[in-house]
Amino acid sequence: SQKIEQNSEALNIQEGKTATLTCNYTNYSPAYLQWYRQDPGRGPVFLLLIRENEKEKRKERLKVTFDTTLKQSLFHITASQPADSATYLCALAYSGTYKYIFGTGTRLKVLA
Amino acid sequence: NAGVTQTPKFQVLKTGQSMTLQCAQDMNHNSMYWYRQDPGMGLRLIYYSASEGTTDKGEVPNGYNVSRLNKREFSLRLESAAPSQTSVYFCASSERSLSGNTIYFGEGSWLTVV
Numbered sequence: 001s002q003k004i005e006q007n008s009e010a011l012n013i014q015e016g017k018t019a020t021l022t023c024n025y026t027n028y029s030p031a032y033l034q035w036y037r038q039d040p041g042r043g044p045v046f047l048l049l050i051r052e053n054e055k056e057k058r059k060e061r062l063k064v065t066f067d068t069t070l071k072q073s074l075f076h077i078t079a080s081q082p083a084d085s086a087t088y089l090c091a092l093a094y095s096g097t098y099k100y101i102f103g104t105g106t107r108l109k110v111l112a
Numbered sequence: 113n114a115g116v117t118q119t120p121k122f123q124v125l126k127t128g129q130s131m132t133l134q135c136a137q138d139m140n141h142n143s144m145y146w147y148r149q150d151p152g153m154g155l156r157l158i159y160y161s162a163s164e165g166t167t168d169k170g171e172v173p174n175g176y177n178v179s180r181l182n183k184r185e186f187s188l189r190l191e192s193a194a195p196s197q198t199s200v201y202f203c204a205s206s207e208r209s210l211s212g213n214t215i216y217f218g219e220g221s222w223l224t225v226v
Binding site: 004008034041042043044045046049089091099100102103104105 | 154
């Protein structure tokens, strides 16, 4: 079955640096890959979607890459701020299905 | 905008009790979902409803039932609660159930079964 791997350990970085989070998956590549942000005690909030035929997607300080050869997506936050501290989830979606497979998330802490 | 609203926020149940989690969305979305989130397990789909009048099982449906009451509302029922159902439950909705759609989540319901 399909599995998603995100670093379970928290990532601590200094304010102003670029944070890079990794999402690896096994088996076949999804048609879509999404990234969500989740704050403690809250529901996930959608950030970005990238399709399998796209290499890179940007939104303000956020950038997502999708490498189907490596079976990996990287999520970058440039010029990180303490307000970016949260858990970030990746989710895979396959064409023609309802099913979204979520990773366990990586907790990011941006230090002032 | 209210988005996805779910109630209750917190609930403690005794083993064997039943309860219903309520969910409503005001975005006119066709599809609705119930997920549970457990430490180290990620979000897992319990049931979903692709459109009004339809429901289908997800990854972990055992011990749950759902009702799509109308386009806005999708409830999750635990008929006989078990400690293994202690979790955080999220209701969600999307415009359509096909992949590529943004999923909008509620704020979560924390359920403890003792």
